[in-house]
Amino acid sequence: MAQNINPFLEQQTTGIVKENDISKRPQSDSHAVTKRLHKELMTLMMSPDKSISAFPEGENLFRWIGTIMGPKDSVYETLKFKLSFQFPNSYPYTAPLVKFITPCFHPNVDTNGNICLDILKDKWSALYDVRTILLSIQALLGEPNIDSPLNALAAETWSKKDDYHKYVMDMYKEVQIN
């Protein structure tokens, strides 16, 4: 169990708190989160879909690395993107923090890899999981939301396919993790 502790919780435990006090409530919560994350990992591993994958980063179940292939018939088609997932202790009641690790030129992704996607913000539902998030982001790559851009340049050039393609390729570089 020790390795599956939420980083947020870890910070708390290093404080003044006594052993008995901390473990009562948060542990039962984080146990439920761990259980759900385990289930999600199982379904992802059983899934026949080769274009998306995700796995916990190291020993901590609260941090995952996800991979998506660019959607077919889009500028991103041959590209592989890595994303980081950070699950809060309140998961799945609140959305995980999802970021692009691989630099991605896209109207709804900023230069730090932050993603603007409704289901990760106000439209989040406890029903969504890593798989559906990955599928959503994959689809977002092919169908950007031009009206609320994080990257204004990408939003402007979206209609000019050749320029856009060049930008995407300039920015893209494969990232190796461990």
Add this chain to the structure above:
Amino acid sequence: MRPLARQELPTKAVFYSKDTSVSHKIMASASEDVETTRGDGGESPNTKDDEKKEESLLECNICLDTAKDAVVSLCGHLFCWPCLHQWLETRPNHQVCPVCKAAISKEKVVPLYGRGSTKQEDPRDKVPPRPAGQRTEPEPGNNFSGFGFGDSGFHMSFGIGAFPFGFFTSTFNIGEPRPNVGPHGSPQYMEEQFLSKVFLWLALLFIAWLLYA
């Protein structure tokens, strides 16, 4: 069990396709692919797969585990009560079903009581008990039937006059209707008839005795 799954998935897809936002379209396609994989599994004679599917029909939509203290929203989606309660607590101003985004509230969920479900109730310290099922009593039949004093309800008699001649009496009878007279021909009916005759004769004899005394 399988037709249930078939019915549920298309409705999801219909719902999402109504919505124009990108993410919802994705969810629609995602649920479609779930449907196809389920369909494929159903064709194979693998009993383990079938069992798994039947289990997943009873899984909570939030913790993805078999629903404990199960409740169903009015839109028909199954949850553990602790899970749903926490979901509602997370967003008190915007209470929607996690599956179909229909408006839901604590008062509008129905608990599911399986056989022996009360035994395995675990002590939950911070989650309030799940709302109880509502049970309304059937309407009492309107079969008031005339004479004889019942033994329930409130009766009050009120009279003017000297003892034997209580002619101006009135009776207030507040409360439940009187118990039914036994059906014709039944032993209860016969007994009642007999008793009423006996008391009638007794009363007449008593009056006659008073007059001649």
